[in-house]
Amino acid sequence: MNNDSPEKTTHFGYRQVAVEEKADLVGEVFHSVAKKYDLMNDVMSLGTHRIIKRFTVELSALRPGMKVLDLAGGTGDFSLLFSPLVGSQGQVVLADINESMVRVGRDRIIDKGKSGNISYTLANAEQLPFTANTFDCICIAYGLRNVTDKQAALNSMFEMTAPGGRVLILEFSKPVNPLLGKAYDVYSTLWPKAGQLITGDGESYQYLVESIRMHPDQETLKQMMQEAGFENCEYHNVMGGICAIHVGHKAASR
Amino acid sequence: MSVTKLPAASPRPLTKVNSIFHSTIYSLIETGLNQALSLDPGTRKQMESLSGKCIRIHCQSPRLLLNILVCEQHLSLSANEALQADISIKGNASALMKLLVTRNTANLRQDGIVISGDVGLLGKFQAILQNLDIDWEYQLSKFIGDIPTQFTHDSINAAGRFAKKTRHNLEEDIDNYLHDETRLFPSEAELKDFYKSVDVLRLRVDRLDSRTGKLQSILADAISD
Numbered sequence: 001m002n003n004d005s006p007e008k009t010t011h012f013g014y015r016q017v018a019v020e021e022k023a024d025l026v027g028e029v030f031h032s033v034a035k036k037y038d039l040m041n042d043v044m045s046l047g048t049h050r051i052i053k054r055f056t057v058e059l060s061a062l063r064p065g066m067k068v069l070d071l072a073g074g075t076g077d078f079s080l081l082f083s084p085l086v087g088s089q090g091q092v093v094l095a096d097i098n099e100s101m102v103r104v105g106r107d108r109i110i111d112k113g114k115s116g117n118i119s120y121t122l123a124n125a126e127q128l129p130f131t132a133n134t135f136d137c138i139c140i141a142y143g144l145r146n147v148t149d150k151q152a153a154l155n156s157m158f159e160m161t162a163p164g165g166r167v168l169i170l171e172f173s174k175p176v177n178p179l180l181g182k183a184y185d186v187y188s189t190l191w192p193k194a195g196q197l198i199t200g201d202g203e204s205y206q207y208l209v210e211s212i213r214m215h216p217d218q219e220t221l222k223q224m225m226q227e228a229g230f231e232n233c234e235y236h237n238v239m240g241g242i243c244a245i246h247v248g249h250k251a252a253s254r
Numbered sequence: 255m256s257v258t259k260l261p262a263a264s265p266r267p268l269t270k271v272n273s274i275f276h277s278t279i280y281s282l283i284e285t286g287l288n289q290a291l292s293l294d295p296g297t298r299k300q301m302e303s304l305s306g307k308c309i310r311i312h313c314q315s316p317r318l319l320l321n322i323l324v325c326e327q328h329l330s331l332s333a334n335e336a337l338q339a340d341i342s343i344k345g346n347a348s349a350l351m352k353l354l355v356t357r358n359t360a361n362l363r364q365d366g367i368v369i370s371g372d373v374g375l376l377g378k379f380q381a382i383l384q385n386l387d388i389d390w391e392y393q394l395s396k397f398i399g400d401i402p403t404q405f406t407h408d409s410i411n412a413a414g415r416f417a418k419k420t421r422h423n424l425e426e427d428i429d430n431y432l433h434d435e436t437r438l439f440p441s442e443a444e445l446k447d448f449y450k451s452v453d454v455l456r457l458r459v460d461r462l463d464s465r466t467g468k469l470q471s472i473l474a475d476a477i478s479d
């Protein structure tokens with residue numbers, strides 16, 4: 001954020017809040033929605049979020065023995081999908097800034113008996129606490145828009161990516177067709193109400209709607225990835241750009 | 255540290271071949287296959303030696319790309335060209351289906367099927383893919399959850415029935431063929447000819463893919479580090 005005023009502020013949806021405060025506010029949002037998150041995901045994605053997630057996993061090009069970081073992994077959906085792909089010789093790391101999300105994720109994964117190759121870390125995407133060049137794939141799904149300094153996060157992700165590896169960014173984006181954009185805009189104004197009904201927490205979804213509208217569009221995000229060092233950056237529009245999956249590569253070094 | 259530019263095989267622009275629609279179908283098939291595998295310890299055991307191997311099925315009409323990756327006792331399907339395949343099969347849908355269902359490698363040439371890579375893997379993949387009985391309806395409800403199941407229920411069931419019927423018809427055809435046409439069994443000369451052309455093809459593909467191979471070793475080094 002290029003805000004030089006002494007009191008540093010950032011977006012929290014449409015509200016301007018102090019930078020330090022944002023991490024807490026984001027935390028609160030996910031504390032309150034962790035459990036009923038899945039159902040709301042169905043509502044927001046018209047029931048397609050599982051398929052979009054799977055599609056993203058297909059783009060990971062992972063295979064047995066590889067290491068993958070499920071960044072902003074929350075309740076662990078992606079970790080669960082990655083786990084069988086990398087197998088017992090591989091490694092999945094679920095990292096999230098929010099302790100209660102990590103806990104929910106871990107409980108879920110243990111419940112499903114899939115904990116073998118998955119480990120958990122409390123981490124801020126802006127400053128990842130891993131060794132450089134570690135992961136064959138880093139995936140951040142519906143997480144980047146919550147990060148205060150997105151460029152810092154992309155830089156950190158680039159550093160942690162192994163040469164020859166890739167990064168996947170799944171995020172709500174800008175519908176390519178203005179009519180669809182309009183329709184989805186109108187539809188998304190229903191989320192806070194749906195969120196209130198389903199999770200008893202409309203405010204969180206008000207925040208989601210706003211944060212989605214504030215998020216950089218496809219081309220902007222692609223440029224930011226290139227700036228971080230990723231090569232051959234591409235994106236897939238899903239459902240006409242309601243979501244987009246960006247893929248970037250770190251050159252193999254020798 | 256000098257930086258090697260990635261060969262074209264890995265970061266090739268994302269093609270239209272992989273889409274969310276493929277993903278939907280593949281996830282259904284994948285769940286079905288793994289469900290069937292979970293009931294079949296013998297095949298699972300057999301798969302273990304194939305772990306990490308990937309077969310790419312390149313269907314030309316309709317245009318479709320399918321990777322089947324063996325992950326220990328689990329099969330993973332995808333349409334991502336960036337995933338390196340160990341063996342690749344090209345052909346049209348009916349020929350590919352025939353090949354995968356019947357385990358008949360003799361008519362490859364006639365059917366216009368082209369194989370590259372480690373041809374020896376073909377039989378092993380066929381063995382795994384054969385005769386898995388899949389409950390599509392159950393798989394679908396498990397995967398998609400409550401909301402859209404009502405919508406898709408009928409159409410997918412129809413698709414499942416269609417697939418079953420197709421397979422059934424195909425099996426019947428093949429059965430008839432087996433009984434009527436002794437010619438199906440290839441002569442030794444034909445087989446030799448086939449294997450020879452496979453070898454030639456393999457050499458050519460190897461040469462073309464030497465850059466890809468380089469990447470593979472670089473990746474392997476990076477992983478083992």
Ligand SMILES: C[S@@+](CC[C@H](N)C(=O)[O-])C[C@H]1O[C@@H](n2cnc3c(N)ncnc32)[C@H](O)[C@@H]1O
Pocket residue numbers: 026027030071072073074075076077078095096097098101123124125126140141142143146147148
């Ligand atoms: C919408 S959830 C996505 C969860 C999961 N990736 C999925 O797709 O189901 C967003 C997650 O991002 C996490 N998050 C927000 N800011 C973060 C940051 N700076 N670093 C790491 N995680 C963060 C939140 O705690 C939350 O769990």
